[in-house]
Each structure stands twice: as structure tokens, then as C-alpha cells.
Amino acid sequence: MEQLISVIIPIYNIKDCLPRCVHSVCAQTWKNIEILLVDDGSTDGTAQLCDELALEDERIRVFHKENGGSSSARNFGLNHAKGDYVGFVDSDDWIDQTMYETLYHLMQKTGLPIAQTGRDEMAEDGSELPLICIPPEKDIIIESEDFLKELLMHQGDCSFCTKLCERSLFATRRFPEGILNEDFFLMIHMLKEIKGIASSHKSLYHVFYRIGSNTRKQSKDEFPRVFADCVENADVAMQLVEKHFPRLIQQAFRFGIFQRLEYLLHIPIRFMQKENIEYKNVVYFLRKNYGKGIRSPYLSVKNKLYLTLFAIAPRTIRVLHKRIRGL
Secondary structure: EEEEEEEEEEEEEOOOOHHOOOHHHHHHOOEEEEEEEEOOOOOOOOHHHHHHHHEEEEOOEEEEEEOOOHHHHHHHHHHHHHOOOOOOOOOOOOOOOHHHHHHHHHHHHHHHHHEEEEEEEEEEOOEEOOOOOOOOOOOOEEEHHHHHHHOOOOOOOOOOOOOEEHHHHHOOOOOOOOOOOOOHHHHHHOOOOOOEEEEEEEEEEEEOOOOOOOOOOOOHHHHHHHHHHHHHHHHHHHHHHHHOOHHHHHHHHHHHHHHHHHHHHHHHHOOOOOOOOOHHHHHHHHHHHHHHHHOOOOOOOOOOOOHHHHHHHHHHHHHHHHHOOOO
């Protein structure tokens, strides 16, 4: 008898994409799955669509809850999952029919508690977007320290959607609620507890990238929170590295500088005021660590240029940057 895999799909106001997503999970060659549709307070008829989809396949279980965000919906699903293995799919996306069978066998072959697949990204017009993470040429094992190094260098994939995990990893852990970039936060804490991750050479997860989608909103009003969470995650990563992966101190420092540069490059200029404590702290950090940053072997020439400019006059540079790019 195949072991049970629980697939959790957090859902909010996504009627147009949901059938494709759910049908791709139902079509898995690994048949012993349960599909948990967690409706996170949808208001556009998606809740009713979930109930209709459940009539198509007895393996689908539907839950309706008040809106609490993607992490809240995932955690709700974890609390109700029955499988020994857990996967997550965003409701915008879809997966190859062999994904979970491939990842399960890779876990059995390597004895590791997490296996991941590569992913591709599709734009609304159907065109393929550049790969964010390049999959290996063959199936490999990535030790935890090396995987964390990839994440700190912005080369790895922290998404839980591309992965199959032993459910036991979530026995005492849940996705942090109320913040963004929650996958990164949870993943780096799991890495200190496992030996590594098995990585497939195949790309079996398909991301639908749509501006304005519920899982990938690009509202300018949200940028401050998004990038503030990135900065906070950088500080959390440094604390974890200092305690558990001290050989990665320089990479963690680079990560902290990079995340703060991203913050300054993307928050609306109107938020770049002395009254904004987060903004002031970001600028202070860059100025305090300017010399160390310039000497870092892991920051690019472009990174160091932005570091210099933002350390001198961040708001002025953003105004000029906006004029030059015509934003």
C-alpha cells in the first residue's frame, strides 16, 4: 500500500486558476493522496467552487475558515493532515503528474526528509520567464550547510511548494503568521535539524506569475512590509548562522547587506523619512558596516556601488534613480 501524501492548497479568491491547480494534483501518478483545500475566507465564489471540486474526487477535503493569510491556511491544513508526507501547492500554480511520485522515491533513495524539484515560471501571456533557480544536471544531495549557503547567496529555492517533506518535520514547527517570506524563515530553521535535501534534476512545479494575483500582489503600498520582512529575515538568518553554521558568517553578512539594498531600492520614496524607524535602521546599518561591505568578497561590484550611494544619500539616490528609469 502506498503511503499517504497530504497536499495542502491555501485558497483565496482564485476562481479562474483553481480548477487547473486541483486537477493537476488529482492527476498524480501517486494515487494515495489526500488533497486539503483550505478556503481562507474567499468572497468571490471560490468557496463554492471548492465544494464543487470536492464532488469530483473523494480524496479532496474542503475546509472553510476566516481569512488569515497563506501561512494561517497552511497551518490549518497541517493541523488536519493525515499523511506521513506533506506537500504544498499555491492555488495559482499547477504540477506535473509525476511530481510527488518522483519526490517520494528520491526521498526513499537518499533517506532524507525533504526532496525538491525544479520549477519554471509562466507569465500571463503564456511566455516562459527566466529561471530563478537552475536545477542540477542530475539528482543530487545538498547538505544543509550548502543549501543554506545557496539561500544566502540567492541561488537556492526556499519554497515549500517545490518540495515533499516528512510530516514529522512539522511536529513542533509551523509557518510564521503575519509576515511575508515565511518559507525562508521556516526552511532555515529546519536546516539545522536535518542532514540535507535531495534535489531532483527535473522541473515538475509550474508557477503562474500574474501581477495582482492573491499570492503575488505587487501593490506599492505593500512594498514596505515585504522588504521590512526581508530585512528581519536577514537578521534572523545571521543569528542562526552564528549559532549553528559559523562558517557561513560572511555569506550571512552579504545577505544582510543585499536585503537592505533591496529595501531601499523598492520602498516608495514617500516612506524614506526620518519618522520611519525601519528606514532609519536600514540606513544606519549600511553606514555602520560600509567598510566591511566594500571588502566583502561576496558582494558584486554593482552591490558595492549601490552600497556606496545609499550610504551617502539614500533618498536623493532613489529620486534620481526614479527619474533615470522613468518609473
